[in-house]
Amino acid sequence: MRSKKLYIIVLLLIIIFLPSCQQQSPLNSNRVVVAISSDVQSLNPLFVMNYDEGNISELLYASLVQHDWDFQKGEMDTEPMLAKSWEWNKDSSSITLNLRKDVKWSDGKPFTANDVVFSFDVYSDPQVQSRLYGTFKHFYLDSASHIILKKTFIVENPYKLVINFKKGSIPTFYDIDFPIVPRHIFESIDRKNLITAEKEMKPVTDGPFSLAEWDRNQSIILKPNKQSFSYNPNGISELIFKIVPDYNSQINQLKKGEIDLVQDIKADDIHSLKENSKLDVLSLKGRDYDYIGWNNIDPKIYNTTRKLVPNKLFGDPIVRSALTYAINRNEILKEFLDNHGEIAIGPVAPIFKNAYDTSLIFRSYNPQKAKDLLASRGWKDINNTGKLSKNGKEFSFTLYYPSGNPRRKFAASIIQNNLRAIGINIKTEKMEPEVFFQKMYNREFDAWMAGWSVPIPIDLKTYWYSNLDDTPMNIYGYNDKNVDLLLDKIENEKSTVRSDNNYKKIQQLMYHDEPVTFLYWIDNIIAYNKRIKNMSNSPLGPLHHCWDWSIKK
Numbered sequence: 001m002r003s004k005k006l007y008i009i010v011l012l013l014i015i016i017f018l019p020s021c022q023q024q025s026p027l028n029s030n031r032v033v034v035a036i037s038s039d040v041q042s043l044n045p046l047f048v049m050n051y052d053e054g055n056i057s058e059l060l061y062a063s064l065v066q067h068d069w070d071f072q073k074g075e076m077d078t079e080p081m082l083a084k085s086w087e088w089n090k091d092s093s094s095i096t097l098n099l100r101k102d103v104k105w106s107d108g109k110p111f112t113a114n115d116v117v118f119s120f121d122v123y124s125d126p127q128v129q130s131r132l133y134g135t136f137k138h139f140y141l142d143s144a145s146h147i148i149l150k151k152t153f154i155v156e157n158p159y160k161l162v163i164n165f166k167k168g169s170i171p172t173f174y175d176i177d178f179p180i181v182p183r184h185i186f187e188s189i190d191r192k193n194l195i196t197a198e199k200e201m202k203p204v205t206d207g208p209f210s211l212a213e214w215d216r217n218q219s220i221i222l223k224p225n226k227q228s229f230s231y232n233p234n235g236i237s238e239l240i241f242k243i244v245p246d247y248n249s250q251i252n253q254l255k256k257g258e259i260d261l262v263q264d265i266k267a268d269d270i271h272s273l274k275e276n277s278k279l280d281v282l283s284l285k286g287r288d289y290d291y292i293g294w295n296n297i298d299p300k301i302y303n304t305t306r307k308l309v310p311n312k313l314f315g316d317p318i319v320r321s322a323l324t325y326a327i328n329r330n331e332i333l334k335e336f337l338d339n340h341g342e343i344a345i346g347p348v349a350p351i352f353k354n355a356y357d358t359s360l361i362f363r364s365y366n367p368q369k370a371k372d373l374l375a376s377r378g379w380k381d382i383n384n385t386g387k388l389s390k391n392g393k394e395f396s397f398t399l400y401y402p403s404g405n406p407r408r409k410f411a412a413s414i415i416q417n418n419l420r421a422i423g424i425n426i427k428t429e430k431m432e433p434e435v436f437f438q439k440m441y442n443r444e445f446d447a448w449m450a451g452w453s454v455p456i457p458i459d460l461k462t463y464w465y466s467n468l469d470d471t472p473m474n475i476y477g478y479n480d481k482n483v484d485l486l487l488d489k490i491e492n493e494k495s496t497v498r499s500d501n502n503y504k505k506i507q508q509l510m511y512h513d514e515p516v517t518f519l520y521w522i523d524n525i526i527a528y529n530k531r532i533k534n535m536s537n538s539p540l541g542p543l544h545h546c547w548d549w550s551i552k553k
Helices: 002-024 051-060 113-123 191-200 247-256 267-274 299-305 317-325 329-335 367-376 406-421 433-441 481-491 496-513
Strands: 031-036 065-070 075-080 083-088 094-099 153-157 160-164 209-215 219-224 238-243 279-294 341-343 396-402 425-431 447-453 516-529
Touching: 031 247, 051 209, 051 219, 051 238, 075 083, 094 113, 113 153, 113 160, 247 267, 267 279, 267 516, 279 317, 279 406, 317 367, 317 496, 317 516, 329 341, 329 406, 329 516, 396 406, 396 433, 406 425, 406 447, 425 433, 433 447, 481 496
Parallel strands: 031 238, 396 425, 396 447
Antiparallel strands: 065 075, 083 094, 094 160, 153 160, 209 219, 219 238, 279 447, 279 516, 341 516
């Protein structure tokens, strides 16, 4: 009798708790759980800054056009989104957009051309200081870089819009490719307060997904927008971004089926993940690279006088080339990345097939050549102490890097050993990311290690143009007038062939200058649960077109 009662109790417990367990496991649902390492700060497309913010925001707010990556050509293809069709005039000085008539905002209001005009207005408004402020160079602008609406837009009807571009400019689809915001919501908010208004308002969106719940530091839950033209009735019912700060926890939860997708997989985890029959791993050549920044100018003099004085250690391109020869980049690739990457030569990723210069040969590890080059510039071991000096000054510096990145920590130890072996006294110091990046952007470092991602389409001017006031991302103080001329030509070039050739010329010039030590391109490796159908990986990321995903039954 006692055993029968115990059996009934156990059975009741199973009945009570089994449904909730099923709800918690993505393996038994039509939802997909994606791991992200930290909560986002904003989902407002005006202000999103980092990778995760951009990915999620673009699922909520649709753009006029969208892009797909053409692997064969190594470039982007443009496809309709909010604009169902378009027509450029003969000299590409204007474009006529025919907008979709079946788009509604999540509050039921229709999307119209007025939303488009308003979005251009607010993105370019200096009061707003959006993430795109200052980038509308092909438009008619006032003295504050604010788009002049009357000269730029002609609303022929709610679903037909003409955009006129500045005379002599070379506009492309990228000039109109950003998420559109709802005029009827944003126009009621003081523009100076738009950056903080998100906390008090629920997003009104028109994208493939809508925001269902945002549990700070826990998860962001999106649901398919059934009113969207991209709605897939056979698709997933929920997309959850689960915040898991610890990478190892992400991997463990992926293996257990508590998470469906993890990005930025470490190379040494690939083997164990492939052994799991429920998981698949995709590796793709990427457009992210790590580099060692050698400040080409003296940071203290520049920050106090704004004068460009060559850095006493790193102002000489021969010295910078020597430092590159002294670093065993292949060892880092092999030991930490398991060769899931390749040595970097310049700032154009190999995936951009037509713009990448294949004739350049990377500087292979050669400590003796490094010592010879340094000696030719006066850096010698004069006193047989094993340390290089010049005019009584020892070659000594600190290499800074952000904490929380095991790859850069490993690389820093290799770099330190390599440079010490040729007589350079190098110390390494990790800093909290917030402090590190603030100091980096303020140009306070002589030497540091960080990474960039090459934009699509390629944009080198933002990072390498000599005018430091106009290009604050040129944190290394690189200055080459010939590179500037080529960048200016590209900006005003209609021919993609000539632009690609100019990018190759820039790579050749920068190969000679060696403004930084380009370390390696890092493969984009993702791991995901095989139950997800239509999963793919591209330079645009695995979430691109995730509204087409479905779950294997």
